[in-house]
Amino acid sequence: MNKTKILIAGGYGAVGEEIARLLTRKPGIVPVVGGRNEEKARLLADQLNCEWIRFDLNNNESVLNGLKGMDIVINCYLPSDSYHTKLAEAAIERQVNYLDVSAFNGYCGRIMQLNSLAEEKGATLVTALGAYPGIPGLILANSGDYFSEISSADIYFVLGGKLQGLTPLSLMGVQYMMDVPPLVWESNQWQKPRVTGTRESIGKPFNKEIFFSPGMITHDLHMIPETVKIDKISSWSGMENLLQGLVFFIGMKLGWAGSEKKAARFLKLLKLMGKRRKSHPEMALKVVVKGIKDGKPMKRIVEINGTEDYLTALVPVLACDQLIDGQISQKGAFTGPQIVETETLLQSFRDIAPGYKEDWVLD
Numbered sequence: 001m002n003k004t005k006i007l008i009a010g011g012y013g014a015v016g017e018e019i020a021r022l023l024t025r026k027p028g029i030v031p032v033v034g035g036r037n038e039e040k041a042r043l044l045a046d047q048l049n050c051e052w053i054r055f056d057l058n059n060n061e062s063v064l065n066g067l068k069g070m071d072i073v074i075n076c077y078l079p080s081d082s083y084h085t086k087l088a089e090a091a092i093e094r095q096v097n098y099l100d101v102s103a104f105n106g107y108c109g110r111i112m113q114l115n116s117l118a119e120e121k122g123a124t125l126v127t128a129l130g131a132y133p134g135i136p137g138l139i140l141a142n143s144g145d146y147f148s149e150i151s152s153a154d155i156y157f158v159l160g161g162k163l164q165g166l167t168p169l170s171l172m173g174v175q176y177m178m179d180v181p182p183l184v185w186e187s188n189q190w191q192k193p194r195v196t197g198t199r200e201s202i203g204k205p206f207n208k209e210i211f212f213s214p215g216m217i218t219h220d221l222h223m224i225p226e227t228v229k230i231d232k233i234s235s236w237s238g239m240e241n242l243l244q245g246l247v248f249f250i251g252m253k254l255g256w257a258g259s260e261k262k263a264a265r266f267l268k269l270l271k272l273m274g275k276r277r278k279s280h281p282e283m284a285l286k287v288v289v290k291g292i293k294d295g296k297p298m299k300r301i302v303e304i305n306g307t308e309d310y311l312t313a314l315v316p317v318l319a320c321d322q323l324i325d326g327q328i329s330q331k332g333a334f335t336g337p338q339i340v341e342t343e344t345l346l347q348s349f350r351d352i353a354p355g356y357k358e359d360w361v362l363d
């Protein structure tokens with residue numbers, strides 16, 4: 001039987017390497033590490049016993065040639081909201097399925113505009129499949145299958161003080177997320193949040209109450225009210241250490257992560273601040289969904305933690321399984337919650353993500 005070839009663009013970066021590592025453990029899959037630097041790509045491929053190619057996202061020829069013989073491509077290099085969608089367009093042309101971990105709403109929106117073309121040519125594109133965006137939207141879509149009515153969903157995103165797995169590129173993504181004005185879904189529309197902050201108790205690894213400010217609504221969450229009947233969605237972001245969080249917030253507002261070079265300097269400072277023994281390397285997500293289930297008011301609490309790069313890598317890897325098994329078969333452009341078989345994906349989290357915990361309680 002032919003093996004499934006999966007090209008990882010940006011394949012020796014933090015997220016790309018985690019994806020390649022996870023994919024090599026799966027029989028029937030050949031991961032292909034793609035990057036501009038042959039030496040780095042070859043070194044990782046030798047380590048993981050997989051394939052590599054020279055692949056430059058900014059070069060049309062390299063993109064088109066690189067996709068030859070591939071079944072799936074995962075885009076792990078998304079430097080800005082306005083970055084071009086050449087890879088997705090070439091994937092459609094070559095009928096290769098495309099996944100990305102984009103946190104940029106404008107970029108995700110442009111991927112979604114490729115829907116008709118992808119449908120016509122017979123390719124599947126899924127955007128915003130990472131930790132956040134990614135996991136919370138999938139949990140909300142899945143909750144829609146359990147609750148007859150959802151009254152509220154609160155999403156809490158916390159960065160651990162050691163910021164492990166966070167790179168200058170991903171910090172640039174976080175800066176973008178902090179620059180986009182926060183919104184809440186209420187009274188059937190997206191509107192400005194009325195509160196400026198909240199406190200929430202977060203479990204492992206922090207086990208403490210954390211202060212949160214309203215966060216950006218990512219592209220996948222924007223589309224949730226179209227498929228899930230839900231009265232309120234709020235998104236919150238916070239940090240394990242308050243002082244580090246304050247510097248983080250000020251630095252972001254001053255544009256200290258506005259380019260990869262600046263972000264590298266800022267990240268160094270933040271990591272230095274987070275070196276305290278009590279700081280944790282992991283990030284955590286907590287999603288609290290309230291509503292009516294089997295006629296009773298219930299609360300679903302899902303918590304997941306892990307390093308930023310690992311959690312971001314898990315979702316596209318599990319989506320690859322669904323593309324290969326045929327659970328994802330529709331052609332066109334989608335966000336994760338629109339197309340991923342969420343029950344199977346969350347079951348895999350329960351099985352393979354050590355930091356996954358889920359509780360159902362009477363509200």
Ligand SMILES: NC(=O)c1ccc[n+]([C@@H]2O[C@H](COP(=O)([O-])OP(=O)(O)OC[C@H]3O[C@@H](n4cnc5c(N)ncnc54)[C@H](OP(=O)(O)O)[C@@H]3O)[C@@H](O)[C@H]2O)c1
Pocket residue numbers: 009010011012013014015016034035036037040055056057058076077078079101102103128129130131132133134165166167168169170173308309312
């Ligand atoms: N959704 C989420 O939850 C989430 C979370 C974290 C990160 N992210 C996103 O994931 C992406 C990757 O983050 P990361 O931490 O892995 O960054 P990273 O470690 O800097 O990796 C990026 C990789 O892309 C490569 N690259 C740069 N320009 C390229 C080009 N023209 N063609 C091909 N490869 C190129 C880089 O290698 P060379 O420079 O050697 O080419 C590098 O290996 C970021 O865009 C970030 O925003 C999303």
